[in-house]
Amino acid sequence: xxxxxxxxxxxxxxxxxxxxxxxxxxxxxxxxxxxxxxxxxxxxxxxxxxxxxxxxxxxxxxxxxxxxxxxxxxxxxxxxxxxxxxxxxxxxxxxxxxxxxxxxxxxxxxxxxxxxxxxxxxxxxxxxxxxxxxxxxxxxxxxxxxxxxxxxxxxxxxxxxxxxxxxxxxxxxxxxxxxxxxxxxxxxxxxxxxxxxxxxxxxxxxxxxxxxxxxxxxxxxxxxxxxxxxxxxxxxxxxxxxxxxxxxxxxxxxxxxxxxxxxxxxxxxxxxxxxxxxxxxxxxxxxxxxxxxxxxxxxxxxxxxxxxxxxxxxxxxxxxxxxxxxxxxxxxxxxxxxxxxxxxxxxxxxxxxxxxxxxxxxxxxxxxxxxxxxxxxxxxxxxxxxxxxxxxxxxxxxxxxxxxxxxxxxxxxxxxxxxxxxxxxxxxxxxxxxxxxxxxxxxxxxxxxxxxxxxxxxxxxxxxxxxxxxxxxxxxxxxxxxxxxxx
Amino acid sequence: xxxxxxxxxxxxxxxxxxxxxxxxxxxxxxxxxxxxxxxxxxxxxxxxxxxxxxxxxxxxxxxxxxxxxxxxxxxxxxxxxxxxxxxxxxxxxxxxxxxxxxxxxxxxxxxxxxxxxxxxxxxxxxxxxxxxxxxxxxxxxxxxxxxxxxxxxxxxxxxxxxxxxxxxxxxxxxxxxxxxxxxxxxxxxxxxxxxxxxxxxxxxxxxxxxxxxxxxxxxxxxxxxxxxxxxxxxxxxxxxxxxxxxxxxxxxxxxxxxxxxxxxxxxxxxxxxxxxxxxxxxxxxxxxx
Numbered sequence: 002x003x004x005x006x007x008x009x010x011x012x013x014x015x016x017x018x019x020x021x022x023x024x025x026x027x028x029x030x031x032x033x034x035x036x037x038x039x040x041x042x043x044x045x046x047x048x049x050x051x052x053x054x055x056x057x058x059x060x061x062x063x064x065x066x067x068x069x070x071x072x073x074x075x076x077x078x079x080x081x082x083x084x085x086x087x088x089x090x091x092x093x094x095x096x097x098x099x100x101x102x103x104x105x106x107x108x109x110x111x112x113x114x115x116x117x118x119x120x121x122x123x124x125x126x127x128x129x130x131x132x133x134x135x136x137x138x139x140x141x142x143x144x145x146x147x148x149x150x151x152x153x154x155x156x157x158x159x160x161x162x163x164x165x166x167x168x169x170x171x172x173x174x175x176x177x178x179x180x181x182x183x184x185x186x187x188x189x190x191x192x193x194x195x196x197x198x199x200x201x202x203x204x205x206x207x208x209x210x211x212x213x214x215x216x217x218x219x220x221x222x223x224x225x226x227x228x229x230x231x232x233x234x235x236x237x238x239x240x241x242x243x244x245x246x247x248x249x250x251x252x253x254x255x256x257x258x259x260x261x262x263x264x265x266x267x268x269x270x271x272x273x274x275x276x277x278x279x280x281x282x283x284x285x286x287x288x289x290x291x292x293x294x295x296x297x298x299x300x301x302x303x304x305x306x307x308x309x310x311x312x313x314x315x316x317x318x319x320x321x322x323x324x325x326x327x328x329x330x331x332x333x334x335x336x337x338x339x340x341x342x343x344x345x346x347x348x349x350x351x352x353x354x355x356x357x358x359x360x361x362x363x364x365x366x367x368x369x370x371x372x373x374x375x376x377x378x379x380x381x382x383x384x385x386x387x388x389x390x391x392x393x394x395x396x397x398x399x400x401x402x403x404x405x406x407x408x409x410x411x412x413x414x415x416x417x418x419x420x421x422x423x424x425x426x427x428x429x430x431x432x433x434x435x436x437x438x439x440x441x442x443x444x445x446x447x448x449x450x451x452x453x454x455x456x457x458x459x460x461x462x463x464x465x466x467x468x469x470x471x472x473x474x475x476x477x478x479x480x481x482x483x484x485x486x487x488x
Numbered sequence: 489x490x491x492x493x494x495x496x497x498x499x500x501x502x503x504x505x506x507x508x509x510x511x512x513x514x515x516x517x518x519x520x521x522x523x524x525x526x527x528x529x530x531x532x533x534x535x536x537x538x539x540x541x542x543x544x545x546x547x548x549x550x551x552x553x554x555x556x557x558x559x560x561x562x563x564x565x566x567x568x569x570x571x572x573x574x575x576x577x578x579x580x581x582x583x584x585x586x587x588x589x590x591x592x593x594x595x596x597x598x599x600x601x602x603x604x605x606x607x608x609x610x611x612x613x614x615x616x617x618x619x620x621x622x623x624x625x626x627x628x629x630x631x632x633x634x635x636x637x638x639x640x641x642x643x644x645x646x647x648x649x650x651x652x653x654x655x656x657x658x659x660x661x662x663x664x665x666x667x668x669x670x671x672x673x674x675x676x677x678x679x680x681x682x683x684x685x686x687x688x689x690x691x692x693x694x695x696x697x698x699x700x701x702x703x704x705x706x707x708x709x710x711x712x713x714x715x716x717x718x719x720x721x722x723x724x725x726x727x728x729x730x731x732x733x734x735x736x737x738x739x740x741x742x743x744x745x746x747x748x749x750x751x752x753x754x755x756x757x758x759x760x761x762x763x764x765x766x767x768x769x770x771x772x773x774x775x776x777x
Binding site for chain 1: 524525526527528529532542548613614630631632633635636638721722723724725726727738741742743744745
């Protein structure tokens with residue numbers, strides 16, 4: 002394995018060229034269809050572009066196993082979230098992609114597949130017993146990996162959202178917080194936070210909670226969980242509809258309730274949270290002056306460290322509990338699902354080797370090995386496979402896995418953040434307008450009215466209203482059918 | 489042989505056209521097309537001035553323009569003023585000036601993105617050194633932190649930029665001051681000229697030409713500020729620190745709306761060239777070329 006290697010030796014080029022040529026020649030001669038180069042004794046090197054989320058560090062530590070098992074070398078390069086998307090899109094458009102495996106956010110999947118930038122994986126997955134596709138949680142595959150009825154990517158890390166709270170603070174203040182089997186409302190959640198706010202607990206002045214206020218993406222990731230819980234939806238009919246209708250439904254009572262709720266939470270947060278990115282909120286909790294907050298499930302383990310992937314224990318490491326997300330009255334709970342997936346670019350000439358990597362990195366064995374890496378104080382429990390949530394080795398390290406599995410099972414990433422074709426533009430609009438509400442530049446009513454207008458203009462301007470391309474009734478059931486078909 | 493001079497300069501001209509004109513012409517063409525990479529890998533159709541209309545109608549553009557102008561004019565002026573003061577100090581024969589000159593170049597060599605991270609930590613409301621220093625001298629800081637307040641976010645970016653680029657002015661202006669003939673200064677001193685008169689009548693005219701050039705270079709550079717904004721505030725809170733550079737990044741590399749990003753690019757080109765054109769007209773009209 003090589004890390005961030007920008008130079009390529011002549012030997013590597015020669016090996017790769019020989020391997021690729023041999024593979025192509027075998028293919029063109031009809032010698033066994035997709036005959037992988039590595040299977041013919043030729044060394045192959047694949048280049049993997051990964052975003053630098055926690056899974057990357059665990060994967061990096063076990064990636065040598067892949068080379069040992071397959072003989073395929075891996076050049077693993079990591080990038081930030083924004084840089085990844087910018088690099089991928091510009092390289093795809095200019096046909097200069099040098100990667101064989103790329104990390105794909107669920108919001109990019111439709112764009113990449115529709116533009117032909119990544120290959121659908123149906124052909125690879127169909128009948129490949131090693132994949133064990135039925136072990137993947139269908140909610141995860143639906144939210145992260147399918148587009149128009151095709152398997153586009155495979156999940157390497159799956160996130161839900163849940164509540165983290167300080168046990169000692171709750172105990173000292175006599176506050177009841179439901180366990181994994183219980184439930185509570187957003188009002189009860191806010192009341193509990195308000196009861197913690199401003200209290201001095203063991204010499205620490207507490208803030209009730211912490212939110213992400215930075216625009217555009219962090220604030221939208223956190224806010225949309227509340228919005229989904231309140232039953233708010235972005236569009237009239239998408240994606241679970243035979244006729245997609247992108248008419249915005251942003252200016253709704255449910256969305257209004259969610260904005261009000263989020264503003265209340267900001268009032269109970271440190272004021273500087275207005276500028277907080279993803280890690281800032283989690284890191285703040287781990288410093289010990291936050292009573293409770295909700296966020297992506299990787300923070301169930303990240304907050305054990307005193308900084309992002311430091312490996313040093315935080316003051317809350319042995320003093321926090323996990324609770325279910327609140328619900329809004331009788332509205333059925335919808336939990337936002339996110340995470341990261343690997344896909345195969347259309348430009349790669351090493352698709353078979355890339356597929357081997359996808360299978361290996363998302364396999365139960367590799368994911369378990371990633372969970373057992375202790376370099377950073379055990380920092381990976383984002384499993385997309387059901388079997389790992391019952392694994393005794395893993396539950397001993399991550400005791401919350403049962404609760405997390407329940408959160409994933411309630412997940413629907415396509416409702417919380419619908420992957421519409423211009424999602425990132427809409428996210429930018431939503432993030433900015435929400436941010437303005439929090440700093441008091443406008444009211445929630447004004448923000449929703451502006452958002453609705455801008456959504457409408459953007460969607461019309463991009464020819465998505467009316468939608469003239471073929472729709473696909475994208476339901477969780479359709480994903481289950483796909484899994485059964487490919488199994 | 490009459491064509492020989494043209495032939496000799498032709499390669500340079502062709503290279504220049506290729507490197508400068510082609511991207512601009514390509515952007516100009518794209519600005520008249522609907523091309524959003526989120527929905528299509530290729531341009532969809534000719535839309536005339538629709539992209540320009542959308543950019544100009546967007547409140548974010550006007551906010552960005554105002555912030556950019558505030559940042560650019562104040563940043564250039566402050567960096568020049570501080571840079572000149574430091575250059576004058578460097579030109580004195582005080583102890584330790586050679587070390588100071590060596591240290592001075594360091595901020596300029598750091599990538600702006602790194603400067604952004606450094607200042608993000610220094611502005612941290614929980615123990616950031618700038619926050620601590622300002623609080624220690626009794627300044628009333630916003631509860632949201634320096635980066636979290638609409639009143640101070642742009643100022644915070646300005647301070648980081650001034651920290652990084654003032655040494656650039658100082659070093660260039662110091663080089664200009666070195667060109668002042670010592671005999672001239674000696675003669676003035678013998679004539680009883682005060683320090684102010686020596687600066688204003690002798691030193692400043694000598695560095696004036698250098699100053700005019702670096703002022704405009706830095707102005708153009710600062711107009712496109714993006715890195716610091718991305719790391720420190722992402723244009724927020726609200727749009728209080730959003731610059732045209734950040735808006736372009738948002739349109740081009742987040743929204744992937746190539747048509748709109750190209751239109752914004754051309755609006756920036758027009759605005760910068762108008763300002764630079766006026767500057768050159770007034771600043772350089774007395775120059776003998």
